[in-house]
Amino acid sequence: MSLIFDAHLDLAMNAMEWNRNLTLPINKIRESEKFLNDKPDRGNGTVSLDAMRKGNIYICVATQIARYSKPENKLTGWRSQEQAWAQTQGQLAWYRSMEKIGEMTQIKNKIELDNHIEKWKKGVNNTIGYILSLEGADSIISMEHLHLAHAYGLRAIGPAHYGPGTYAYGTDSSGGIGKKGKKLLDEIEKLNLILDVTHLCDLSFWETMDRFKGPIWASHSNCRSIVPNQRQFDDKQIKKLINRNSIIGVCFDAWMILPKWKRGVSDPKKMKLSLENVVDHVDHICQLAGNCDSVGIGSDLDGAFGNEQCPYDIDTIADLQKMKYTLKKRGYTDLNIDNIFHQNFINFLKKTWS
Helix, strand or coil, X not given: CCCCEEEEECHHHHHHCCCCCCCCCHHHHXXXXXXXXXXXXXXXXXXXXHHHHHCCCCXXXXXXXXXXXXXXXXXXXXXXXXXHHHHHHHHHHHHHHHHHCCCEEECCCHHHHHHHHHHHHHCCCCCEEEEEEEXXXXXXXXXXXXXXXXXXXXXXXXXXXXXXXXXXXXXXXXXCCHHHHHHHHHHHHHCXXXXXXXXXXXXXHHHHHHHCCCCXXXXXXXXXXXXXXXXXXXXXXXXXXXXCCCCEEECCCHHHHCCCCCCCCCCCCCCCCCHHHHHHHHHHHHHHHCCCCCEXXXXXXXXXXXXXXCCCCCCCHHHHHHHHHHHHHCCCCHHHHHHHHHHHHHHHHHHHHC
């Protein structure tokens, strides 16, 4: 099996907010949720550390996430930045606990990345390597907090999530980055943190691209030309990212893959949603780039949905390996597939951390 680098997983959120023991096999997690109905994916989850190992997903970008919702914001979230910060620290504590029991290893620099890959090649490494990312910067109360986060290993950050954020406007909202956003971007650049432009609304995206000169990626984003929604990138944005030597991780959330998907209503099999549709997005990015060097996988398979809202040929995250055969049918070579599966993101990190 090929090594897979998954550029977006909300592991700590699943563990801490949704009370999932990710050290268990998927079937055990599903069994533990059979009487729960607070979330649509209860009993349908696709991600665990065990399933990642079975799918050879030994490197990932794992998130902290805690949105701060101001009183006028109708989206759910914490009522203060202090609460949001505390939530991210609880998530950090979970990652640390996974490290202590040998389930995960934090990767913060090129040496640690090289060591992790070398151990995997030799078959002596059974831990999941993770790069810590913050999805939405609302929990960053001050630039001092950003420096604290960098010190404990934060290596990537997205300024916004859904709605109007503290530093930028995210999905389903509209606005620019403002003074606070510019200050945050400047500090991110000084620290050589990777800026994740996923979730930025169009205006915030373009203002950010003009302001920020450091490393950029889009951890989990798809193509607006296939699914016409603000959450996806249009061709102009994709070309801009390609020109900035960014990597775009394609996402496996059904409504981002297939047009006319209705969350909570549509069924993957009835809609004929398969990995073929995911590869449509991969292929579109490759065609715009003229090569396979700007795209990877950012599955988000644990991002508030399960197998009720992803390609029907995925039961667990281990099934990402099936994508190899879908790509081969489209004429992609083994080298192309290795680039998409892991090498593009690894090369990006090595360049950023050199």
